[in-house]
Amino acid sequence: MDAQMKRGFLEACVLATLQKRESYGYQIVKDVPEILGLTESTLYPLLKRLEAAGSISVRAAEHNGRLRKYYRTTEQGQTHLESFLQEKNEVMQVYSYIENAANGVVEEGESNE
Template sequence: MNPQLKKGLLDVCVLAQLQRSESTLYTILKRLLAQGAITVKKQIYHSHVRKYYRITAIGEDKITQFIADWDSVEAIVHFIQEGAVDDKS
């Protein structure tokens, strides 16, 4: 996949979440923290607290499972599309 397309996809995902609610990203981060999928490290920088998020093994497993599930979804869609093409012949 084109790297620019990947970057654009991530941007659109973030923008879509912000469109729903300005606090949606914080909700997602809180949920991932509660699940143990990410950790947070806080550091003070020029009297402001900065948060640095890092993925955990649980988060890596979530990605792996999502990709496996997505492959199944793609296979189903491909199967349906092939049937639709065959019906037109």
């Protein structure tokens, strides 16, 4: 998958994961679809960006004698995720165009000139 496309999907997947429940880094990596290749070294800078943008909140709590950070989607993050989902139809139109054009299918209103 293209790196730029992957970045947008990773952000949306992390927000969706945290929408379901509060979670921590290692668990987020396990929850996100494997095809995206999310690693902890990719995740933590992404979490910092999402936190700086106000899309997630963070709290620290002790777990087995160690401090663990837990992340949760904020209202702003929920809005961001909803916007991402609303773009699905537009993205599918682009995919449809690419697929049709690659297969030589002419769309209505287009000519073969």
